[in-house]
Amino acid sequence: MPEQSSGVGSTVPLLASRLVAPPSPEPVVLRPRLLRRLDSGTDGPVTLVRAPAGWGKSTLLAAWARAAASTPTWLSVETGDTATRLWSYLAAALGATDLPADRPDHLERLAAAVAGRDRPVVLVLDDLHRVTEPAALAGLEFLLRHAAQRLRLLVAARVDPALPLHRWRLRGELTEIDADELAFTTDEVADLLTTHGVAVPPASVPTLRERTGGWPAGLCLAALAARAAADPAAVVTGFSGEQPDVAGYLRDEVLAGMPGDDVDLLRRLAVTGTVCDDLVAALTGPAGGEGRLADLARSTGFLHPEGLRPGWYRCQPLLADLLRADLAKLPDGQLRELHSRAASWYAEQGQPADALRHALAAGDWDHATELLLVGWPELVPYDPEPAGPPPPPAPPADRIDRDPELALAVAVDRARSADPSAADHLRAAVAGARELPAPRRDRLRWLVAALEVALARLGGDPTAVRAAAARLRTLTGPPASPVDAPRSGPVDASRSGAGDPRSGAGDPRSGAGDRADGHLVAGTADALADLSEGDLPGAGTAFDRLSAAARQAGRTRTELLCRSRAALAAAWHGRLREAEQGARETLGGPVTPADRSHAYLALAVVALYQDRPGEAEADLARADGPGYDPTVAAVAAFCRAQLRRDPAAAQRALAGARHRLADRPRARALADRLLAAEADHCAARGDPATARDLLEAAVRATVSPELAVARARVEVHAGDPGAARRALPPWDAPDADRWPVPVRLDAGLLDALLARQAGDTRRVGRVVEQVLELAAADGHRRVLTRAVPGVRDVLAEHLDSGTAHWAFVTDLLGDGDPTGAGEPVRYGDGPGRGLDEPLTERELTILRYLQSILSNVEIASELSLSVNTVKTHVRNIYRKLDATRRREAVRRARELHLI
Numbered sequence: 001m002p003e004q005s006s007g008v009g010s011t012v013p014l015l016a017s018r019l020v021a022p023p024s025p026e027p028v029v030l031r032p033r034l035l036r037r038l039d040s041g042t043d044g045p046v047t048l049v050r051a052p053a054g055w056g057k058s059t060l061l062a063a064w065a066r067a068a069a070s071t072p073t074w075l076s077v078e079t080g081d082t083a084t085r086l087w088s089y090l091a092a093a094l095g096a097t098d099l100p101a102d103r104p105d106h107l108e109r110l111a112a113a114v115a116g117r118d119r120p121v122v123l124v125l126d127d128l129h130r131v132t133e134p135a136a137l138a139g140l141e142f143l144l145r146h147a148a149q150r151l152r153l154l155v156a157a158r159v160d161p162a163l164p165l166h167r168w169r170l171r172g173e174l175t176e177i178d179a180d181e182l183a184f185t186t187d188e189v190a191d192l193l194t195t196h197g198v199a200v201p202p203a204s205v206p207t208l209r210e211r212t213g214g215w216p217a218g219l220c221l222a223a224l225a226a227r228a229a230a231d232p233a234a235v236v237t238g239f240s241g242e243q244p245d246v247a248g249y250l251r252d253e254v255l256a257g258m259p260g261d262d263v264d265l266l267r268r269l270a271v272t273g274t275v276c277d278d279l280v281a282a283l284t285g286p287a288g289g290e291g292r293l294a295d296l297a298r299s300t301g302f303l304h305p306e307g308l309r310p311g312w313y314r315c316q317p318l319l320a321d322l323l324r325a326d327l328a329k330l331p332d333g334q335l336r337e338l339h340s341r342a343a344s345w346y347a348e349q350g351q352p353a354d355a356l357r358h359a360l361a362a363g364d365w366d367h368a369t370e371l372l373l374v375g376w377p378e379l380v381p382y383d384p385e386p387a388g389p390p391p392p393p394a395p396p397a398d399r400i401d402r403d404p405e406l407a408l409a410v411a412v413d414r415a416r417s418a419d420p421s422a423a424d425h426l427r428a429a430v431a432g433a434r435e436l437p438a439p440r441r442d443r444l445r446w447l448v449a450a451l452e453v454a455l456a457r458l459g460g461d462p463t464a465v466r467a468a469a470a471r472l473r474t475l476t477g478p479p480a481s482p483v484d485a486p487r488s489g490p491v492d493a494s495r496s497g498a499g500d501p502r503s504g505a506g507d508p509r510s511g512a513g514d515r516a517d518g519h520l521v522a523g524t525a526d527a528l529a530d531l532s533e534g535d536l537p538g539a540g541t542a543f544d545r546l547s548a549a550a551r552q553a554g555r556t557r558t559e560l561l562c563r564s565r566a567a568l569a570a571a572w573h574g575r576l577r578e579a580e581q582g583a584r585e586t587l588g589g590p591v592t593p594a595d596r597s598h599a600y601l602a603l604a605v606v607a608l609y610q611d612r613p614g615e616a617e618a619d620l621a622r623a624d625g626p627g628y629d630p631t632v633a634a635v636a637a638f639c640r641a642q643l644r645r646d647p648a649a650a651q652r653a654l655a656g657a658r659h660r661l662a663d664r665p666r667a668r669a670l671a672d673r674l675l676a677a678e679a680d681h682c683a684a685r686g687d688p689a690t691a692r693d694l695l696e697a698a699v700r701a702t703v704s705p706e707l708a709v710a711r712a713r714v715e716v717h718a719g720d721p722g723a724a725r726r727a728l729p730p731w732d733a734p735d736a737d738r739w740p741v742p743v744r745l746d747a748g749l750l751d752a753l754l755a756r757q758a759g760d761t762r763r764v765g766r767v768v769e770q771v772l773e774l775a776a777a778d779g780h781r782r783v784l785t786r787a788v789p790g791v792r793d794v795l796a797e798h799l800d801s802g803t804a805h806w807a808f809v810t811d812l813l814g815d816g817d818p819t820g821a822g823e824p825v826r827y828g829d830g831p832g833r834g835l836d837e838p839l840t841e842r843e844l845t846i847l848r849y850l851q852s853i854l855s856n857v858e859i860a861s862e863l864s865l866s867v868n869t870v871k872t873h874v875r876n877i878y879r880k881l882d883a884t885r886r887r888e889a890v891r892r893a894r895e896l897h898l899i
Contacts, residue, residue, distance in 0.1 A: 014092050018076045021062040021124070025220075027195035028063060029188060032645075033617055034181065038064045039887065041175035042122055042152045043855050045144060046168050049156045051179040052301035053253035054217025057156040058126050060182070065124060069851065069887065072122035072154070083136035090143075094121060107139050108146070115148035120854065122152040129157040137162045149858065159299055179301040183214025186624040187640065193236075196223040200233045208236045209624055210593070213304070213316045221245050241321030250322050254302060262296060266303075269315065270323035271338045272354070276311045282345040283338055309588055324389050336362045343367060350556060351590050352378050356413055361392035365399055365406055372409040376447055377517035378557040380454045382528055383594035384418035391419055404432030408447055415451065418458050426451055442475075446518055449475050453525045460629070462529035469522035469529075476518030520549055524558055531565060532629045534667020540569020560589045564598040571605035572635055574741025576778035580606045597623045598632065604639050609742060611781035613643055630660045634670055638677060642782075645884075647681040654678040669704060673740070676710035688718035705729050705739045709747045716750060716788050721757050724750065732770065745775055745783040753790050756797075768798045772805040784812050837880050839898065846873045848899055851890050 038061070041047030049057045065072050073093045077086070087106055096113045114121055131137060141163055144151055155161065168174035184192065189209045193200060200208075212218040222239045226232035241247060255263050268283055269275045275283075277293060293313050297303040302319045306312035315323070327335060343358035347367075352375030359368040372379065391414055394400075400407045411425035426448065433444045449472040456464035527542035543566035550559035567582030583602040586595060600623035607616035620639055637657035641650035658674040661667040675698055682691035691714040695707055703711075708729045715724035730736065731747030739747075748771035755763040775784060784791065792813065799809045839847065849859045860870045881896075883889035893899045 014089060018078070018089060019074060019093050021065040021074050022058060022076065022126075024059055024062050024066075028059070029184075029192045029195055030063065031060065031188060034060055034177065035064050035067060036885075037175065037177055037181070038154065039885075041154065041177075044173045044175055045149070045151070045153060046163075046165075046173060047152075047154045047175040047177070048160075048165065049154070049177045049182075050158070050160060051182050052158050054215060054249065055179050055182045055301065056216035057182070059216075061124055061126060061154060061156055068122070069890070070119075070122075072124050074124045074126070076126045077128050077130045079130045081131055081133075081136070083133050083139055086131060086136045087139065090123075093123070107142055111143050111146040114143070114150050115146070117150045120150045120152050120858070121147075122154065124154045124156075126156045127158075128155045128161050129159050131161070134162065158301075180304065180622075181618070182216065183621070184209065184212075184216060184219055185214065185621040189214070189219060192219055193223055193226070196227050198223055198226045198232050198236070200226070200236050204233050204236045206624060208239060211239050211317050213318070214621075214624075215316060215318065217249060218246060218318050221249070239318075241318035242325050246318055247322050247325075250319055254300065254319065258300065262299075265292065266296065266300075266315070266319075267323045267326050268338060270320050270327055271335075272342050272358075273320055274306050274312060274314045276309075276313070279342070279345055282341050309590070321389075340364055347371065349590075350554075353381075353416060353557065354590075356409060357392070357416075360395075360410065360413055363395075365395050365403070368395075368409045369403055369405050372405055372412065372447070376412075376450060377521055377553075377555055379412045380450050380521050381412070381416040382454060382457050382524065382561060383592065384458055385416055385593055391417065391421075394425070400428055401432060404429045404436065404444060405447070407432060408444070408451065411451055412454075415454055415458060422451075423455065426455070443514065446472070446475050446514055450518065450521050453521060457525055457528060460532070462532050465525050465529040469525045472518050472522045476515045478515070516553065517555070520546065520553065520555065520558060523549075524562060527562070527565070530666070531631055534631045534661055534664035534670055536569050536572055536631060536635075536667075536670055538666075540566050540573070543569065556589060557592075560586050560591050560595050564591070564595040564602070567602040568598050568605070568632065568635065571602040571609075572740065574609065574745075574778065574780065576606045576609055576780065579603075601632065601636055601639070605635065608639050608642055609782050610779045611785050617643055630657075630664065631667060631670065633657065634661055634667075634674060638674060641677060641681075647685050651678050651681045654681070669706065672698070672704045672706040673743075676706045679710045679714055683714045683717035686717075688714050691717075705731075705736070705743055705747070709743055709750065712750050713746065713788055716753065721754055725754050728754070732767075741774065741778065741780065742783055745771055745780055748774070749783065749791050749794075750788070752794055753788065756790070756794055764794065765798060765801060768794060769803060769805075772798075772803065772808060776805055776808050781812065835880055835896065839877065839880055843873050843877050843880075844898065846870060847877055847889070847893055850874070850877070850886050851899065 038047060049061065051057055065074060075089050075093045081089075087110070091106075091110060094110070094114060096110055125140075140153075144153055155163075165174060169176075186206050186209050190202075190205045193205065193208075208219070208222060212222065218239075218241075221243075222236060225239070225243070225245070226235040229235045239246075241250060258266075265280070265284065269280065271283065272279060275293060277291070280293065293303060293311070297305070297313055302316040303313040304316065306314045327338075339358045339362035343355045343362055343364065346352070346355035346358065352371050356368055356371045356375075356379060359371060394410055395406055407425050408429040411422045411429060414422035414425060429444065430448055433441050433448070436444065449468070453465065453468040453472055456468040523542065523546050527539050527546060530542060531539035543562040547559050547562035547566055550556075550562060563582050564586040567579045567586060570576075570582060571579035579602050583599040583606070586599040591599065600619045604616045604619035604623060607613075607619055616639060620636065620643075623636065634657040637653050641653045644650040644653070654674050654677050658671050658678070661671045661674075675694060679691040679694045682688070682694065692711075695711050695714065698707060708727055709731075712724045712728035715721070715727060728747060728750055731739070731744050731751060736744055736747075748767055752764050752767040752771065755761075755767060771784075775781070784795065795809055796813055799806065799813065803809055845863070846859060849862065854862065856870045856874065857867055859865075860867045863870070878884065878889055881889045881892045883892050890899070
């Protein structure tokens, strides 16, 4: 055990266990996306991993440290570490034990020692939040500032340490990983369950991810509980924050360290789940404090921003379970009052579904009925929402007998969470309608038909959905105008007529409005059925039209549903700017979990085609959750497969998604796109024969453009330009305007490449310019940067010959990321393949430096070269080694015995 002078004439033992990475809990799930983030973070001076307890900060850093090319310096910070104690450990960790911490110039000497190193030092400080002495943190910033760029700091902390983070952030010197990034994705949840030996149905995995919010500690507790249970699937799907292990962890590690006022505020906010400052004021009074939610989000990590709605936050599901259990212990009157306040607030904001749930929980039956009569088109549930708190108790039977609309209101609320009892309440409403006067009876039939549409949709049967939608249209008749429903708004009880539930007088809605709304509901259900059956383009067109109609009618809920699906269809077709705008507008509103998932998936497709893989992965993680039908799940599988670095795994994922569409004839174009990507992965791995077999197995009387272009690309990989020309369809023909943009771009690039091989330079120039015009309109980059071999050379030659898209092509050929993290993925034929083009002596020299953690700036300084010269050499090294990033280039070079 090393010893260090304490400065008071004695020695203080230093624990060797604090200077090494702690052992990881077994089993460990490797998370390459986060390891890559840490890799890239060490190119800059500071990386901060910030999250509360249980988010896997130490586990991640320890896994990264064990996998790093050179072992980093590690220090685990403990409670009570003073500045002197911290410097003693830092000196020991950095191998500077001859610099006693009690000397006044200790920091200067330590900084000078680090600055004199040949290579930068990576220092991991785990649990830095335990240091509270200002002098210690100020000294750490001093050390970083005066170490001559030879110190790389990786910090794990529960809250922001008192360091100049804003300064580093503004200079682009800070890499931040927070709880949102540490949250497990659906794929990582599946890996975790597998490593724990827990076998559950695939549908249970996204449910568990949604229930835990991806919280690593909660997921581990769920896996342990499931492993010990006779029915693991039941444990996984029913996992909640009220289970003893979870509740104990949350109370001891999360709530115990918070001020009592904050805990009380969180408990009251659990009534609604999602909150903003105005809602806080409605629930707790002005004392809630503006900006307090943002402070709680930063300090706890268990309040997360809600989509793109500024100021809105969602409580982590397991913590919300625990807090709601505490709320249930309040006196009944207090809890009802909170629900009543929430119902009034949501009704004033035009969010009737949330208002209805809280009105029923408050026992305010008149308000619940009013909400149904005024807002029924916005109350029809199209997608089940994730399991939440138990539904409110049903109203008394005598009240249901007097007011069948109230039974229907309960049915609508239960259907929202796919509660089977919704059908029973629907039957009660139908039975009560028999005794009503004709106008009111007829209107209730419309409402019943609308809910039957929703129940058919929730049952997952497109045929039943269309039949129910047709019945609703028949009952409502033709609309008086394309859209004539009045805008929804706050309910005025004095005008609703609900005080006399058997009268038809004072109905707050006109029949004409009901008819238009009935057609809007039926049309939305039909479009969702089209989507479920695989007709993504047709559904997208319908959703565009319905979104505009819903906006004109003031039906925000329906508008957001249609807009999120329209954005996904636009992204899949390649209309990226339109898709991004629609998705971001969706996320700026009060979306349901299903709408949020579709919008983020649309953003992931956009980021994928614009060649922003990091953003695509992040958006895919945010899109995770239950609610995908096989059509939409296929789009998500396509994105994940294109982002995978293992082409064999990508091919398996694509095949699985394609097979799940086999019983959907209208999904042919979607399935063909998946098959084309599958064949691409085969061909790019050097197996064109298997790729041909895949495509030939799908030959039909009419070959789709997706498969025809894929066949041409396979022949290019196989080195048969003649076969490629015969397979390639005319991508500039008039009917090709209907093709998805990525397919047209692929075809155009192949056309240019084949023309170049045939020596037709004039055609090459014309085609490339057309391709660039089409790609630049929406920012398509992936098809240009990750295409078949030779396209990069075509673009470079086109740049030299002149183009109207000079800046775009220059950017495509440039390298904005010296680490190679953004470089195209290229698949070689394995480590045994030799280099097509040898490295120069200068490139070999720089390659040796790439084994270190020196940045390009530091390599340039070492070799007395300009940074741009080093970047050029690094790009050439990656290209010649067929690599995408530093580690891959180094590994490949070692396999070839170049270093």
